[in-house]
Amino acid sequence: MSSNRYSWLDKPQADREQQAPLLLPTKEIPGSYGIPFITPIKDRLDYYYFKGHDNFFQSKINQYSSTVFRTNMIPGPFMASDPRVIAVLDAKSFPILFDTSKVEKKNVFTGTYMPSTKLTGGYRVCSYLDPSEPSHTKVKQFLFNLLKSRKDYFLPAFRSAYVAPIFSSVESQVASQGHADFNALNNDIAFDFLGEAYFGAPPSKSGSFITFQKKVTIWLLLQLAPLASNVLTKFLPKLVEDLLLHTFSLPSFIAKPGYKNMYEYFNTAGSAALDLAEKVGLSRDEACHNLIFATCFNTYGGLRVLFPGLLRRLAQSGRDWHARLATEVRQAVASHGENGQVTLGALEQMELAKSVVYEVLRIDPPVEFQYAHAKKDFLLQSHDAQFQVRKGEMLFGYQPFATRDTRVFGANAGEFVPDRFVGSDGAKLLRYVWWSNGPETEDPTVNDKQCAGKNFVVLVARLFVAEFFLSYDSFTAEISNSLVGSQVNITSLTKAKAKAGNFY
Template identity: 40%
Template sequence: MSMSKPAAAAPSDPSKPSKPLKEVPGSYGLPVLGAVKDRLDFYWFQGDTEFFRIRMEQHKSTVFRVNYSPGPPGYPDSRGIILLDQKSFSVLLDNSKVDKSDTLLGPYIPNLAFTGGYRVLPYLDTSEAKHTAYKDLIFELLHVNSSRIIPEYNKVFAETAGSWEERIAKSGKAEVFASSDAMITRFLLRTIVHKDPAEPGPASLGPKFRDTYQLWTGVNFAGIAHTPLPHFLEELLFHTFRLPPFLVKKQYKALANFYRTHATEALDLAEKKYGLDREETVHQLILILGINARLGLHKMIPALIYYLGLLGEDFQAKIAAEVRSAVHKNRAQGEEGVNITTQALLEMPLLRSTVLETLRLTPSIFYMYGRAREDMVIESHDAAFQIKKGELLGGHQYFVMRDPEVFEEPHKFVADRFLGERGKAVLPYLVWSNGRETESPASSNKQCPAKDVAELITMQFVAEMFLRYDSFEITKDSFINTTELNVHLKSLKKRSV
């Protein structure tokens, strides 16, 4: 039976709170020093989840004031209110209540030079005309390239699986994080841009295309980074001052040249149908495909391998049987080597529940932010709080999607959690996509435009695994948390029949 329980319904009139009205607990401490202390606790002395857990217990509340990291002196606007339960967090999904302008990373706003001088889609609020136009463009790009998605993913998976087999044969293990990143980058660019980034020719990114994207991403978001560097160096280099964009000028120029040269169909569509500036669209696509889509999709792969590895051979056999049955029933016609169809994926309920459970415990992005559009009252499960217009609100999905008021055994991976009526009842509380699982992305909201496609692609990855292998093992030292996905494959048992 699924380990889930529905939460109590929200009050029908949020202007009349059903809970006692309280002051938001917590303080920001002394100017600058309070924020620096919180930053050191967050990154070094406690870690991100313990940082919030300790304060939640201290205040006996899932809603409290906190200095968001990285904070001053380089990032002065760090004060905000954290929302750590499903009920209070729901305000961040209501675009009529919160403004998402430049709040993707809370107080951290990268220099516009990192994106060609343009404010890109994830930083735009739903009230901005460009938000609607660029989100509609993404929907159309997904639509016009829909026939390429499954075949291209099939190809990059086969290439990556082959490399895993070679590494296991050579060294006894194969790392998953970097290789899945390269796989997803190739898939996205082949599918949407219609060009492999490593393919020789004009504007090629070369065989080290992942390094180009990774370096630009790393410097862009260095202010919120965890790195292998000694603590004092990371604190000094990344969390105290902003790294200048010129450090990755060469890499970004190469990315822009690649998109200008090869994304002509997408750029033509943006310019002719939506009236969008061609050069601006280049920079929008670099970030949308290279960060939103790339990081979101590739983080799911090591997480899935980790949980499936822990569940072991018996559970993997159940998934394999479901995959093979659905594929046999809905075998693809046409392209050689492609056996999976969209209909087949839709007939794999246990696999879908397993993917959703992975997204619940390990979403691609753990944080969500927004500023209150007006004075309002926010309710948690046991209290109500007055919020002032302009206050920065944030949520940490580690706590929100492990809310014990919603999910039974919230920290346990339960593969069939989302099956049946009980599973259906808790689907609205799965919010990994910046929206509810039961809702659909639209140009008028901030939900991931590729939410449904991302889930199907992730399901396809598992399906491809069990069409090629009977089972697999991970190394004993594999682990995942909110900042690291350190997963290695130990063995891949080729399919016997």
């Protein structure tokens, strides 16, 4: 990816540090919301079909000569009652979205619209709660307690429920068909891993849950359809797709039978987890619906994007980087592993593998959008100016622009650099990695909206890289775009010539 794609942020190295607030001129926020109803629809069509995501924002940045501006955001009429936002698209203005002293995060998880609570048992689940709401503290503490109680099971569950099945399936398909659809395999196996990791009970072990993944996918699509595009355009004109996906909410009853099965599984398999919920004052019913959302939407939905994204970037990085990763992984396992297997101690020796994960999360964040409402009037700062924000206004951030800010990450900010976060200088850049709805240098608490499973996600991503290069020297893949993230078809695998135990 060419770095000049984000040339609007290019500045000399000396200018990358934030300016002193008093030196920043105060300006009116540029941009316009246009004609009610008409302009929001035009902006929607531009965003989805005529310009595309990046060009939509880039054209406005060029027009206003500012990375902070007013615009309408999707999906607009009739699904969103108010599409007006203040866009913040640089590394200095973006963190305002995490400052809960100035912004409120109530009902903004998916942006300017909110899916029906009929899809979540009638509850506003944790992702839609502001930290000021009492239920937020209870639910998030419950999730923390669950993760803590299961931490010793993550590595063995990943190895047995994920790595062994997916690697053998990939090898088999490549041998018989010449390629392997990694996404399809990942979508099926990821759920079993999460069931094993969280509850010790993978859904596939029950005959009634053979189609579990499909039911979850339907439930996810009903919530995310307003954010999707070019799903039906092979068969229908763009304007017809726009009418079907972006104008009115799809009926929630479509997911009702599948959601009932999902609830039954989580209520049974997650019984011990729900015991933890009662200890923090949360009803089992509300906890179960939150557990479904946290597992199926937040974590499973994230892994469907993250793992193909990792393979995409690694495939494009080439054999030299593969060799460096394989060497690091096998040396770490040889010196700090156990019986030739990856351990937490071995993972901590894999600085390059960790950097690769952070770099993928930086350049391809699983969740691209963040939203918030201003709690009060305040001055918002970009690199070059400060702007007056009024109470009640909605702020919007498109993370792929903010995390590719050349004034922070340099001239190659738009490129995948595997060792970007290696060493002390690389570690300093982690505060600009925000995939988890907060800085990578901070851990989530009950008082913020940072992902409760942040450390779990980073752990399993590092495990994936480590296990992959413990088994393979290199690989090739064909990459294309999918409905969400990247489509990866693995076309060749070179099995490891040296395992951890006999690396030398």
